[in-house]
Amino acid sequence: MQVQGMGVTTRAEPLFGSLEFAPRRPNWTAFLPYLLALPIVVYEAVFIVYPIFLGLRSSFYQQPLGGAERWVGFANYGRMLGDAGFWAVMRTTLVYMLAVVVVAVGFGLFAALVLNRQFRGRTFARGLMTVPWAFPDVPTVLIFLWMLNPNFGVMNVFAGFLPWIEQNPTWLLDQRLAFFSVVLVTAWKGFPFYSLVILAALQSVPADLVEAARVDGASPRQAFFAVTLPVISPTLLLLTVLASIYSFKQFTIIWLLTGGGPVGATETIAIRIYNTAFRFYDFSYAGVLGVAGFILALSVALIFLAIQRRQEREVS
Amino acid sequence: MSVDTTTDSAAMPRPISRRNLLKTTGAVASTLAASSLSKASPTFAAPAVLQGETINLKYMTWFWYEPGRAEAWRYMVEKFHESQNEIRVEEAGWPFNEFTNNIIVQLQAGQIEGDLIQTTPDLVLRLLRAGQLASVQDVIDDLGITTLSQAHDYITIDGQVHGLDVVTVVFGLLYNQAIFDEANITEMPTTVDEWLDVSRRLTDRPNQFGMHSSHVIAEPESYWFQLQEWAMPYDGVWAEGKTPMVTSEPIVNAVKLFKTMYDDCFPQGSNDATATRQWADQQIAQQLIVSALVNVYKSTAPELYPNIRSYSLPWPSKKSIARIHPITVNANGPQVDASKEFVKFLYTPENYRELLTRQLDVIPAYDVGGLEDYFADLPWLTGFQDINQTTPPDIMGDFIFNNQEFGQIVINRVTEVLTTNRPVEEAMADAQAELEGLAGRLEG
Numbered sequence: 001m002q003v004q005g006m007g008v009t010t011r012a013e014p015l016f017g018s019l020e021f022a023p024r025r026p027n028w029t030a031f032l033p034y035l036l037a038l039p040i041v042v043y044e045a046v047f048i049v050y051p052i053f054l055g056l057r058s059s060f061y062q063q064p065l066g067g068a069e070r071w072v073g074f075a076n077y078g079r080m081l082g083d084a085g086f087w088a089v090m091r092t093t094l095v096y097m098l099a100v101v102v103v104a105v106g107f108g109l110f111a112a113l114v115l116n117r118q119f120r121g122r123t124f125a126r127g128l129m130t131v132p133w134a135f136p137d138v139p140t141v142l143i144f145l146w147m148l149n150p151n152f153g154v155m156n157v158f159a160g161f162l163p164w165i166e167q168n169p170t171w172l173l174d175q176r177l178a179f180f181s182v183v184l185v186t187a188w189k190g191f192p193f194y195s196l197v198i199l200a201a202l203q204s205v206p207a208d209l210v211e212a213a214r215v216d217g218a219s220p221r222q223a224f225f226a227v228t229l230p231v232i233s234p235t236l237l238l239l240t241v242l243a244s245i246y247s248f249k250q251f252t253i254i255w256l257l258t259g260g261g262p263v264g265a266t267e268t269i270a271i272r273i274y275n276t277a278f279r280f281y282d283f284s285y286a287g288v289l290g291v292a293g294f295i296l297a298l299s300v301a302l303i304f305l306a307i308q309r310r311q312e313r314e315v316s
Numbered sequence: 317m318s319v320d321t322t323t324d325s326a327a328m329p330r331p332i333s334r335r336n337l338l339k340t341t342g343a344v345a346s347t348l349a350a351s352s353l354s355k356a357s358p359t360f361a362a363p364a365v366l367q368g369e370t371i372n373l374k375y376m377t378w379f380w381y382e383p384g385r386a387e388a389w390r391y392m393v394e395k396f397h398e399s400q401n402e403i404r405v406e407e408a409g410w411p412f413n414e415f416t417n418n419i420i421v422q423l424q425a426g427q428i429e430g431d432l433i434q435t436t437p438d439l440v441l442r443l444l445r446a447g448q449l450a451s452v453q454d455v456i457d458d459l460g461i462t463t464l465s466q467a468h469d470y471i472t473i474d475g476q477v478h479g480l481d482v483v484t485v486v487f488g489l490l491y492n493q494a495i496f497d498e499a500n501i502t503e504m505p506t507t508v509d510e511w512l513d514v515s516r517r518l519t520d521r522p523n524q525f526g527m528h529s530s531h532v533i534a535e536p537e538s539y540w541f542q543l544q545e546w547a548m549p550y551d552g553v554w555a556e557g558k559t560p561m562v563t564s565e566p567i568v569n570a571v572k573l574f575k576t577m578y579d580d581c582f583p584q585g586s587n588d589a590t591a592t593r594q595w596a597d598q599q600i601a602q603q604l605i606v607s608a609l610v611n612v613y614k615s616t617a618p619e620l621y622p623n624i625r626s627y628s629l630p631w632p633s634k635k636s637i638a639r640i641h642p643i644t645v646n647a648n649g650p651q652v653d654a655s656k657e658f659v660k661f662l663y664t665p666e667n668y669r670e671l672l673t674r675q676l677d678v679i680p681a682y683d684v685g686g687l688e689d690y691f692a693d694l695p696w697l698t699g700f701q702d703i704n705q706t707t708p709p710d711i712m713g714d715f716i717f718n719n720q721e722f723g724q725i726v727i728n729r730v731t732e733v734l735t736t737n738r739p740v741e742e743a744m745a746d747a748q749a750e751l752e753g754l755a756g757r758l759e760g
Contacts, residue, residue, distance in 0.1 A: 278420075
């Protein structure tokens with residue numbers, strides 16, 4: 001019997017005299033999963049991996065507009081590491097991510113706990129809560145720009161209730177207020193999604209466990225921390241990572257509200273990359289910043305994976 | 317300011333790059349295709365324009381998105397189509413805010429798609445340095461034009477002009493006559509102090525604001541675009557060659573004036589859209605702004621238009637930034653000659669006059685004559701006629717190629733002055749240090 005294929009040729013004597021087995025037909029069904037995965041692999045290779053590769057490559061070159069590119073090795077990385085502006089942007093990015101995670105997930109948890117209780121109009125309230133999430137970013141920001149206008153914005157009215165506020169705050173011109181405003185709008189836009197996911201998780205908490213804790217004398221607060229929170233913590237962890245990624249790649253809200261200002265107070269890495277590439281036309285340096293951003297995003301994802309595996313090990 | 321002419325693509329051999337490789341491959345493929353066709357048909361293939369075939373030109377500009385100006389340009393294109401049958405001009409491009417970015421990205425990717433490219437004062441220099449622009453000197457020579465404005469000097473290399481201005485905008489002080497009348501102001505300011513005083517008198521927050529200039533950091537382009545003009549009252553320049561000048565006395569004074577106006581007269585925090593609405597609602601009395609905006613107001617706020625006036629700049633030098641916007645021909649495009657035909661059509665005196673008047677522009681690029689009646693009908697014009705022009709390269713030095721980055725550094729520091737009351741000298745010293753760092757990275 002001669003078997004050919006995959007570059008291997010073997011010869012064997014027939015086992016039963018002249019009786020010769022027919023060659024085995026390849027099992028095509030074994031290839032089916034690969035075949036089905038092929039389109040997405042090709043798509044990712046062309047539209048994700050290749051651009052990442054090009055970005056990485058460009059970080060090692062200097063290319064004047066319309067001119068020939070020139071290999072510069074790690075010079076762009078050296079420039080980045082010595083650039084005080086870069087470190088300021090990284091710090092702003094991390095603080096912004098943290099603030100958005102805390103506010104959005106925290107408020108999402110609070111809203112979910114409220115909406116998990118029985119009250120009249122609960123269905124309507126749940127529907128209403130999804131509105132911010134359903135709104136497109138641009139009109140949302142435009143409305144907030146009007147609300148935050150120092151001359152006639154409605155937020156001035158609310159600020160006026162505070163006893164120490166004498167003049168209308170310049171919401172988007174003052175560094176601290178601008179950062180606060182950007183975090184607020186980002187969290188407002190994102191929290192309904194987190195809230196809905198937490199709500200779903202809350203409904204998977206066994207009611208008898210909570211009931212048993214209450215019977216044993218636990219207060220609602222104790223029951224929440226001892227029973228509910230441990231059950232929904234994997235969901236909260238996942239949402240923390242999602243919120244981190246959501247805030248990390250946030251561009252539209254920040255760009256339209258403050259453009260990264262004032263004085264860089266809201267300039268995250270996404271804004272800096274855009275400015276460097278498409279306003280200052282320094283594509284090579286933008287490539288390096290992109291690599292830094294990629295590493296940061298990857299780090300967040302890896303930390304999440306590590307924590308998840310640890311939790312899985314603990315459960316098993 | 318210097319323009320590096322050594323980067324001319326025809327004069328300088330380049331190493332093989334991905335772009336060149338693609339070009340070469342394309343050329344080889346075209347040659348092979350052409351040779352196979354020539355075997356099938358031995359007849360001589362004359363240029364399309366000689367064969368009477370229609371040539372389609374892509375004119376990339378932001379004008380198509382500007383109320384008032386778009387109609388003027390569509391009229392001129394239609395007139396061009398009626399004047400001949402061989403060449404058709406197609407609309408292409410993006411709104412102004414996206415325009416330069418998209419052109420630069422196309423350039424960086426290897427090829428600009430348009431045959432005719434509308435440019436700004438900054439963009440034209442970038443394209444010129446990248447060897448993308450064809451000379452249009454032959455158009456000027458054919459038309460016998462000898463009075464082309466000096467603003468074209470900076471895009472003229474070896475006696476060859478590489479673009480022809482179709483819109484010159486110049487900064488001036490526009491004001492709302494009705495608000496002035498109501499405040500009983502009949503004497504126009506003639507000094508900076510008087511200007512400040514009048515602006516304060518016209519301010520009644522939160523209902524009325526004596527003066528407006530862009531100052532919202534989320535709109536860096538218009539912020540910097542307008543802030544540059546504030547150096548003019550003190551004859552300042554933002555840079556000389558590769559030396560930033562933001563700590564010079566004129567610039568420090570300019571920022572102090574901007575800060576005072578912000579504190580006392582601006583609608584603080586109003587972005588461009590809001591300010592335009594406030595101006596149309598007659599809540600803003602004055603703007604230091606380019607003449608081209610009047611055309612926009614005529615279309616978008618017709619009730620305001622009759623009240624718009626301008627007065628002579630209240631500083632001795634009358635210096636103001638004039639920005640030319642040259643139409644250029646893509647040297648690497650397939651239709652250079654046909655593109656020049658369209659430019660030539662636009663620049664004939666009769667057509668140029670018509671274009672200028674339909675756009676409500678007020679500064680002709682050459683001595684076209686016959687505009688007296690038109691000027692007499694523009695009551696808002698007077699202030700713009702009494703101006704001593706300067707150009708962006710004159711005030712930005714070699715930083716003209718890094719204008720936005722320069723501007724971002726400056727407006728960051730100016731915003732600190734506005735919102736945290738940081739001393740101007742201190743903030744500008746920080747800006748100077750950052751700009752000196754930028755100077756070290758200047759190309760060329």
